[in-house]
Amino acid sequence: MSVQEWRVGKTLAVGVASVGLALAFAYRGADVAAAGAAAPARQAANAQPAPAATTTTPRDHTWWRDGAPGARPYRDGAETLPLIGVKGNRFVDPSGAPVLFRGIDISDPDKLEMQGHWNRDLFVAVKDMGATLVRIPVHPIAWRERTPAAYVALLDQAVGWCTELGMHVIIDWHTIGNLKTGLFQDPMYDTSEQETYGFWRTMARHYAGHHTVAFFELFNEPTTYNDQLGSIAWADWKAIVEDEIRIIRAYDPQVVPLVAGFDWAYDLTPLRLSPINAEGIGYTVHPYANKRTKPWEPKWEEDFGFAAAKYPLIATEFGGFAAPAVAGARATPPPAPPAGRGRGRGFRGPDPEYGPAIIKYLESRNISWTVWCFDPEWGPSLLASWDGFKLNASGEFAKAALHGQVQ
Numbered sequence: 001m002s003v004q005e006w007r008v009g010k011t012l013a014v015g016v017a018s019v020g021l022a023l024a025f026a027y028r029g030a031d032v033a034a035a036g037a038a039a040p041a042r043q044a045a046n047a048q049p050a051p052a053a054t055t056t057t058p059r060d061h062t063w064w065r066d067g068a069p070g071a072r073p074y075r076d077g078a079e080t081l082p083l084i085g086v087k088g089n090r091f092v093d094p095s096g097a098p099v100l101f102r103g104i105d106i107s108d109p110d111k112l113e114m115q116g117h118w119n120r121d122l123f124v125a126v127k128d129m130g131a132t133l134v135r136i137p138v139h140p141i142a143w144r145e146r147t148p149a150a151y152v153a154l155l156d157q158a159v160g161w162c163t164e165l166g167m168h169v170i171i172d173w174h175t176i177g178n179l180k181t182g183l184f185q186d187p188m189y190d191t192s193e194q195e196t197y198g199f200w201r202t203m204a205r206h207y208a209g210h211h212t213v214a215f216f217e218l219f220n221e222p223t224t225y226n227d228q229l230g231s232i233a234w235a236d237w238k239a240i241v242e243d244e245i246r247i248i249r250a251y252d253p254q255v256v257p258l259v260a261g262f263d264w265a266y267d268l269t270p271l272r273l274s275p276i277n278a279e280g281i282g283y284t285v286h287p288y289a290n291k292r293t294k295p296w297e298p299k300w301e302e303d304f305g306f307a308a309a310k311y312p313l314i315a316t317e318f319g320g321f322a323a324p325a326v327a328g329a330r331a332t333p334p335p336a337p338p339a340g341r342g343r344g345r346g347f348r349g350p351d352p353e354y355g356p357a358i359i360k361y362l363e364s365r366n367i368s369w370t371v372w373c374f375d376p377e378w379g380p381s382l383l384a385s386w387d388g389f390k391l392n393a394s395g396e397f398a399k400a401a402l403h404g405q406v407q
């Protein structure tokens with residue numbers, strides 16, 4: 001290679017290197033510029049948004065002034081009717097004279113009000129049947145949906161009407177199931193121990209000293225539903241009931257709590273060994289015809305009747321009667337209750353022997369009673385229709401029994 005060729009080559013190489021270096025600096029500059037431009041965008045993306053201006057709606061619920069539902073006692077006519085108490089195995093009036101109650105179960109006041117049947121006329125019709133006692137069932141779902149305060153207002157109306165008409169009242173927590181496991185027969189019966197205690201606290205505080213409200217039926221029908229609702233021992237049930245009674249007694253030492261046994265409030269045999277540890281109480285039984293086969297009387301005596309020798313009892317639910325065997329009685333036969341509603345488990349129509357047999361048995365043991373149900377939709381019903389409170393055969397029988405005309 002000549003000197004001239006070497007010089008030319010070197011010049012070309014230097015030129016190419018210079019161009020490459022210039023391009024490298026250009027690219028680096030472009031990257032730096034791009035990075036510089038992207039930095040504000042990244043900063044904007046990572047920045048916390050500025051707090052929005054708050055426009056809080058003013059609150060007007062002064063919760064610190066809230067009172068408990070029913071906190072103000074209901075005193076209208078509180079001492080109009082005689083105070084009912086317990087002496088030995090009988091319910092008694094203030095003179096100590098025994099009282100045998102005959103009465104009627106109405107349906108839930110919430111249902112009646114929703115359907116347009118909640119009025120004084122309903123209670124006049126019950127009085128005309130011959131009732132001295134009205135059982136008012138309060139379903140937990142209705143208690144919640146109407147709200148306790150609004151439901152108490154309905155009960156106040158009922159107590160007022162019953163006071164005017166001379167009828168005492170049972171308030172019944174109308175649920176069916178196992179309070180220990182928290183499982184119940186149908187959704188309308190769903191409740192809890194806390195709600196149950198709270199309900200009776202409200203009732204005791206509100207009706208303390210009101211003679212018309214003679215009885216609190218603590219739990220309509222305890223049952224395990226053949227173990228579908230889990231198990232519960234009598235000792236567990238006894239403890240729950242005794243807590244309910246303690247709460248009630250803290251407010252109202254005069255009202256008579258009523259306690260149910262197992263098997264849908266039919267079986268009182270645990271009382272033989274372990275009665276409820278409380279004074280001034282009674283027990284309930286629901287002796288529907290389907291609970292036992294004939295002959296009924298020996299089984300009734302074994303299952304619950306024995307207890308009447310020591311404790312006061314009320315049969316607070318039973319029904320499904322044939323027409324009474326009295327001259328001139330004509331009535332529409334009671335229909336079988338709709339499936340899944342009312343008190344019609346196993347009900348296949350009236351046995352003409354059942355009504356006279358159960359009334360005779362109860363009264364021979366001085367067991368008071370109320371029959372189900374003064375509503376044409378809840379079976380076994382006493383009504384054929386709301387129109388004029390038309391009675392069906394079961395209603396005609398109940399009316400005769402309430403007037404002491406059943407042989």
